[in-house]
Amino acid sequence: MTATPRPKIADVAAAAGVSVPTVSKVLNGRTHVSDATRAKVQQALADLDYSKRNTPAAQPGMLQLVVNNFDSPWVLETMAGVESAADRLGYAVAYSRAEHATAERWRKLREPSVNRLDGVMLLAPRRGSPLVTALRSLRIPAVAIDPEGSEGLAIPSVSPASFSGALAAVGHLLALGHRRVGIITGRNHSPGHGRARYAAYAAALHEAGLPVAPELVRDGDFSTESGMRLGAELLDLPEPPTAIFTGSDLQALGVMNAAGQRSLLVPRDLSIVGFDDIAQAALTSPPLTTVRQPLAQMAAMAVGILTEQREGAVSAAPTALEVATELVVRGTTAPPSR
Template identity: 40%
Template sequence: MSATPQKTTAENKVKLSDIAKQTGYSLATVSKALNGKADISDTARRTIDKALKDSGYVRRISPERRQQTIEVVFRDFETIWALEVLRDIIRETKQHGINVMVAESGDRQHPDSAWVEGLIERHPIGAILVFSNLTEKERYLFKSHNIPFVVFDPSGSPTLDDLSVQADNWTGSVIATRHLLELGHKRIGIITGPDEMLCSRARLDGYSAALAERGIPTSPELIAEGDFTTPGGYEGAMALLEDERNRPTAIFAGSDLQAMGVYEAARQLKIRIPEDLSVIGFDDIQTSAYMGPALTTVRQPLQDMASTATRMIIDTTEGRQIQKRVILSTSLVVRDSTRRLVRP
């Protein structure tokens, strides 16, 4: 049992069997609600929780149960981007003597319920969630067990009460597109991320806003949806470049990994970068500087994002006031994959 009862009088203790009788639920259901199990209804959970509070039953986590660990969950762990984020989280936690546990959800937007239940049982000092927000039930479980969580680069819009950290995706996309426009490009393709992800929509909106500044309408034929992976970038680039007469002169890839896919598509189509096609990415992962040619990209401050998310967990645990929503600035890194458009 992960909680201990608080005395209501000197002689009396609240018993779970009393809560079961009071609420009409079984002892097993009361125990599940108390220990954060997911396989009970929201109605039962709220009713039992209220009865526990009204009766003076207080959840207590014994000091030895709280692990000096932060759990980090990724949708997958197959990309350089994920490795860089993890490296930067570890760099920060080491300074505080905190361990890191990593989980893979296998879902772009949400962890599976088994991971959530397991985390409640392990009771780390906090969790960093690299995906969209939790469900209301899961948010309740985290908060009722005093486990703070930070949504890192959220896929959806965080609630006002959630802790979150992200980059300024809209501004980053604006400066990337402006860079291409200043080089004389007007027919600029974009390979986005998944439409349901907040950062992807922000980058597309920034691209459209920069075009609108020059009076250039957004053309659907120049937009390809990707998934922030290299294969997705390759497929998007092939779709944009297959019609030789209507090819864009530049492509803004929504991530550096997608830019790698653009490079491969250009190689297969015998399109030279940057002579025939300018390419710009987003993230500035380590390998972008070593691509051939070196990739012009938007630097997403991954190290600052990772350290900020980690400190938000630590500060919350230690009772300090923090800013709940942090948006960090992006910047342009100009290398060799973009050049001024030269018309014959």
């Protein structure tokens, strides 16, 4: 007796009278699908008894997340988002440091006797990354999360809106009345996001009729240590800033430490805004005003893009998706006292 072929995503699309990408959006929890269309797709999925996975339950497919390090809270929160999204779709997740990810290892995971690697996510890859070249040569579905610039990356990507988020942060400080606003970013460490956040800083000052004062600009590496060291430099100026915008929450925590060492009170003596909204941001004293990156949403979108590639529901041209950020006003910002 011949087994009945399992329905594919194209069968569901035909039954619901919609496109294949629309079905994929519903499967992966993506937005921009009307309630009526979503209901039709879900009914078709039920009628066809569509199974997201075509492998036995005992052998779930595997997605791999490649990271540069496991020390950053931002990385750990992204990992949690990836695992949650993958679990909903029946995938297991493996993690690897970038230096351990090789074409040979990927090739072995794609051999017919194994055939478990369904896709790879690269966290914050740089332009020209050899990992991208290897994944493309092996025809492995791949997506970049928060890359250092998506132009010419050659694989789909999901990124936060760095420029608009930084613009909102600096605009918030200016609206409070601050006119000497310092910045600690990471233009050399992170050419894509660091430069975008600096550009937004400069644009906000220009819009307010203020010049960019070179003595108020510092370039770090998004770490707590650089925030502490460079924050100290800014606070020790003859005319220090009344507010500082940092390119990461970790740098903001470093600035708060530097302020405390100088007996400065936040926000009475110094307002601080970070970027990321890591879990620690809400636990500082006072809680940190910051720009929230939707890490869980970005992770879910990345998993969804891999699924779409596997189902053949993407175009040939890589898609660069930018996810909106949000200013979260907490306790580290207030009008200047001097």
